[in-house]
Amino acid sequence: MENYTYSPDESEDSDTNEVMEMVDPSCDPNKPVKVSFEEITSAAYRIKSGIVNTACSKSHMSDLTGMDIYLKKDFLQHTGSFKERGARYAMLMLTEEQRQKGVVAASLGNHALAVCYHGYQLGIPVTVVMPIIAPIMKIQKCRDYNAKVIMEGKDMGEAKKIAIQYSKKNDLTYINGYDNPQIIAGQGTIALEILEQVQDVDAIVVPTGGGGLLAGVAVAIKTLNPNIKIIGVESERCASYNAAMESSKPIFTSIGGTLADGLAVPMIGYNAWETSKNIIDKMVVVKEEWIAVAILRFVELEKCVVEGAGACGLAAILAGQLDEFKGKRVVLILSGGNIDTTILGRCLERGLAADGRLVKCKVTVSDRPGGISELCKLIGSIGVSIKDVIHERAWVTSDVFSVEVKVVCETRDYNHSVELRDLLYSRYKKVRFDNNQFQSQVSSTSDYD
Template sequence: MRIDASSPPRLSAKIADMNTPSSDSLTLADIQAARERIRDGIALTPCPPSVPLAEVAGCEVFCKLEFLQRTGSFKERGARNALILLSDDAKQKGVIAASAGNHALALAYHGSSLGIPVTVVMPTYAPLIKQTNCRKLGAKVEVQGTSFAEAKQRAGEIAAQQGLTYVDGYNDPGVIAGAGTLGLEVLEQVPDLAAVIVPLGGGGLVAGVALAIKSLRPQTDVIGVQAANATAFSAAIEAGSPVDVTTQPTLADGLAVSRAGSLALEIARQRIDKIVTVTEADIALAVVRLMELEKSVVEGAGAASLAALLSGKLPELAGKKVVLLLCGGNIDLTILSRLIDAALVADGRLARFTAEISDRPGGLANFATILTQLGVSVKDIVHDRTFCAPNVAAVNVLCTVETRDAAQIAELYRCLTSAGIRHFAHVGRE
């Protein structure tokens, strides 16, 4: 079964046919209780309409600004709820978790506010700033493992040795119930929504949100979106139970888990309507769209919901009222410039090509005139006389140019051809 926009509009019937029974371990009452439990420590984030996003998406768009939480993500909801639910003995001994970022930050912050010791094991690829911030928030940080699975294994060893409670970031009942409070808020803020789009990693967020929304407004579609390089949840649905998958590097690092949560799968499989898979270019473009149109800096995982809407894989939402969960804002600034460039390339606003021009006086001027007449802005140009063709009267120029869109890039290449200038593209679209 292929799980994306080419699948039937609703997947619930197929998912329900699997042998795994539906979970009764978590109910709407648990989510409602979690909301009261965490109310004093969690921000009620706004969910305003977005006119500019509606114009480019072709539907009514509302953005749940969950990146405005203190540590920058929805993870605070589940972390606080799970910590409060601990026994007095467990609170005194402390908790531990494996996380590359947001779950660790949320536990560190709320553990500190509740007086509960927190240890986090972070894989070696976790951004240095997130490691530093966890320590600033009072957590004990150990960096171990080249993958999340290795970090989790190490966390389990420490938990056994020190008697700590392991708090899973997406498969813990308290964490899922806390995440579900997002669904309650969305229904109150946009009561007649047609669909909510939820980023999909291990499944804790979509499980909680789907349980809340389907319990109170079953006609609302719950759509999950996963990165093409991290497909643990769809693989679990196809297999009928969680399976290990190999993840590839992705801009949506918060979704890059190798195995979906079993409890999350039980809850979500009966309630999720559709899963859309987005590419790295889709994610990069969504991050940049949010910067340009919403003036918001959202990490790749948080922007995945917009990526799904802009990917063209949800035509059935045209004209409808849609909520995007922008669930995290902890983007790694060391890759931000690369992400922006990738998005500009995907958007047809940045291209790189090599052209062979005359090395005689006026050759470069003639070439520049073509670019000027088209309104193309030159970002960088490099002459290459050494590794060019044997023609001593010619020189290669490597150009990076800023353009309006893909159509202008195509027009540029047509003009170069008409002028007799040989060229080939390195990046961009012919």
């Protein structure tokens, strides 16, 4: 692992140089670039030999959601995300001198992987700056493509500053992962494929982080068919596009830990904003628990392992935020599938909990022989599976003959969890459930808090 820290003392006029080195030359806030449809078609022609034309197939969840859903599976690109489209186009457009010197990128993972892979394919030296929160799997894959990996910065904002500074100091080309105009044009090629693969599309739902994919897709679609609705979707933990809409300009937004780590960008790109601000139809902000449920649904029903960013479109549908498209034909862009196996396990468990199928409750029972056994038999009598049992005596203050038992159970569905809850409340005086997030969806036979 390598650390790089830029020191202002390396120059005589440190304050001026530090400001200059923070500027991304391709993303001038005072002169934003609006990407054209012609640039997107040019990108499609240039990259087609090095990019997978991924499937866009009808989803098994169409009947479940009441929509005609199609899934654009761009997680099937070689490095597992749509980022390859823009990365290859941007690198193909380099001059010979720029190719010889190499490029620098900052990324949590997917853009880094794309640049490293296509740099390796095209013989271009690559350095990537990845924040310390970047997934381990993505870091190792970048190294597998012979890239120089610098682990520095607590988040994407810091990593980007370090990468720009590093590129200036070493006379390398910095490739912005979401706001470089060529990156935006490359990402827009996914829309051209969708229109060839699916007829009579009513809406396309686009995961949104820095805004590059949204901008490219919006330009391509609105040029060819203005009637198709473009819906952006982002996590509530990193809703930077929504913040830009409220402020009428890109604005720094604090971001928190999110399952959609690929969307964790603190500010929408200036070029992406200028390109997309007037042509998108709706922006949706989804809660984390719905992202977890969406990841679970993809694994169970589609046999697809999709990262949080790619699952956001389905999350919005499951949360009821796109009900106006009931009966319509909707395309979801599954933007990436690079999720750490450890994180995947947590996501599936969190999804089961949010779905009402993994339940944790605390029950105070008699500490006399058979008390805990009776509780377990009662739970098992309705077909609920017990995953874990922990009992605690020291913190039970009611009497010395009682014990608090914490039970983690697995149920068939939310209605089964409600059945369990009602059964326990009917037999025991002290019962507390820790996860009833979706209680309003199912009517219970009892009125318990």
